[in-house]
Amino acid sequence: MTEKPNNISSREVYHDGVVKRLVQFAILWAVLGMAVGVYIAAELIWPGLDFGQYWLSFGRIRPLHTNGIIFGFGVSALMATAFYSVQRTSNVPLFAPRLAWITCYGWQVVVLFGGLSLLAGWTSTKEYAELEWPFDIAITILWVCFAIVFFGTIANRRIKAIYVSNWFYGGLIIVIAMLHIVNNLALPVSYNKSYSLYAGAQDAIVQWWYGHNAVGFLLTGGFLGMLYYFLPKQANQPIWSYRLSVVSFWAFTYTYIWAGPHHLHYNSIPEWVQSLGMVMSLILLAPSWATMINGIMTVSKAWEKLTVDPAMKFIVLALAFYGLATFEGPMMAIRSVNIVSHFTDWTIGHVHSGALGWNAMITYGTFYFMVPRMMGRPLYSVKLANIHFWLALAGTMLYILAMWGAGVSQGLLWLSIDEIGELNYSFTDIMASMVPYYGLRLVGGLIFLAGTVLMAYNLLRTMYGLHTVTVSPPEVIDEVKGTAYNPNAVMGGPIAGEAGQQAPAAG
């Protein structure tokens, strides 16, 4: 345990209020975003479910689902965990806490009104960059606020070395900023309409440079930051190989950027760009799996925790699905496979093996770990969390299997021609045969949503009525240097031993 020096006049605490609020928003968007997802899955079976209303029409609410999940659920969860972990790995409270609150609420406003704007039909059509230019500017400003708080905290740190989870969050912030600004360059026509600076094939290349790396640095990189902080914390073990994590970070940051053109195989862009994208996508397998192995080896040492801690189960499964998704991706980037998979539901299946299996599950595990600690009381119901685990696994697997079936069917049947070169199947007949798969997918999505709702209930009950526990950064003065340091922050060692952090239940 660390002690407080006598010359501290005011009591410093970690700013966890904003973390708690962001967690609540993340849960809200998870439930809403997934509910919209279930609705559009149903619309693909019963198109009449829009009841003749333009604001329920599939084309308008599908981006509502993607944006709600990525920017509502995903980014809120990333901000929450970034703010939580950067304080503790730097041993200082958040830099500019008011700015952190502005980032938190400002972001929610953007997500809400952005979503409404999508219903109104204001869209750039570019995937995950659909929001029109006023929102793009708002996002940029808020992202800069996020960067200031995050990097400012690191700049103020009392531990000399910057822990690797911060590298991944840092990568998230910097690379997304670069991608967002470049891809969204446009000339406005009016407050709700603009025309892209790029056209045609150029626009395609820029868009998928953005689109793939939004997945890479937001949905993968940012969540890897989450993994690298919360997994050792939960397992109470250092990362299995710190060196591997550093090497794979740089390999990952370098390689991911190149993989964009695998979204454009056999499209009208230069072939060298397509081939380069394919090769780099294959190379990307290495740093991705290095991380997975790092994670699994770390967890395997901490197996006893599973008896009391449902959170770890989620992390382990998240790693398994991460392995799947990061294997499937490079495989689908191979031209021969892509011929079959492009434009089909296989792509959707791949997205969701990542989004449900990796992103959602690791966030759930992290929240189940974080929230009881922040509240200073145990999780409301471990039993519910365990049920949630099985629902999440079942939902994800049903979804993936359904989409694999649908995608492979579509892909092969679309390509099917007979000996004299005539098509064997009409497009309509092929799509009509998709109904059973779409039905299965709907069931999978419903099951997954049910699990998420259980979690929302569980975590909100855990949070209900109690104020946040205030935690102080440890402060020990180095006798020689006269500066403060955390005696536990040894290179490669566990970032543990924060004052007051020994939570009762799953310690």
Place this chain on the structure above:
Amino acid sequence: MLLAVLHTPGKVFREISAGNSQVIGAVQRLTFLLLLLPPVFIWVGSTLFGWRLGAAEPLYFDNTTRIIVSFLYLDALIFGYVTTVFIARWMAVTYGASSASTESLFAFFTVVCAPLSIATVAHLYPSIFFNVLVLIPSIIWSINLLYRGLPVVMNIPPERGMLMSSSLVGWLLVAFVSLLGLTMGLWANGLGPNLGV
């Protein structure tokens, strides 16, 4: 033996764990049957009813194609079965389970996959929808057996078994998707039956 595997798998797991060579031997013999059932069922089904993909009329292929498909199916099953055992052995060290013998691992995975293998009787009517309806519950059953049985057979605490089972699920997904990708890559390059009617 088959009945015991399906009705009281827990007991079978304990016998395997205890190293009961009679039980293990019986399960091993069962393995051959269980590996052969799915390819045979699909051969029969595709002969009688044709492949029903839902998009058009049922597809009837010539005998050579059907035999090749069944043969490749058997290969894939054997490959999956054997590699999973060896991957499990490789993982065992990490989870403190290196005392389990390869034989008992083979027996274990046979028990886990038994429900799936029996469920492929649905292949007798090769409609995708029907098969999906029957196979999904059996997959769930099999995964259940995996999680329940692994700690028993490997003689490790349930939590470690949980971790190892999840890792194996990860491996199975990767293996399946690579098979999918490989098949698609080859098929798209002409190596596969023509889906013409």
Place this chain on the structure above:
Amino acid sequence: MKYHGVTLHRKLENNIGLLIFGILFVSAIGGLVQVLPSIFQDSLRLATENSHLYTAVELTGRDVYIKEGCHVCHSQQVRPLLAEVERYGPYSRADEFVYDRPFMWGSKRTGPDLHRLGGKYSDDWHRVHLINPRSVVVNSIMPAYPWLAEWEAVDLGDIQAKMRTLRKLGHPYTEEAIEAAPGQLEGMTQLDALVAYLQILGTGLVEESP
């Protein structure tokens, strides 16, 4: 080598400014090599005989297509594969898209590719289909768009401002065309404009497919 690597790592690990710069530098490389050349590549950006400059009505129709999210289910990119050329027509060339802001190649085909749709069906067919797809395609899961027949084309925004903005981006609209634009949209519904757009899709291609 290893010694240098470790020292560099230490420097980055202890210096946030250096780390930020390092990340930016490393992540920018891919874009510079892969993306930047295409910005300057003439074959991807210069108009040819295959490029069709959208008229005011077609532009409005395209904006209806965008607003309703049609690109979410329909692609506009015929790949150079035998089955695709057989099903849709000549494969898509880069120069056909030079006036597409934004590009709408799509990433999913819940419905068929539309790049060669122009001229395949009559205007009336499109009208009936858009108002209720299931009246012409029984198994269709496409949503119905009855509101498009009620909404006016002029409600989609200032067409002259749009054309002027596009002109700044290099679309060669003449002043006469811009002046005449509002008149052309008068009395049109958004459905009319959309049909006009759909009917020219892919018709700009001059060369025969091989």
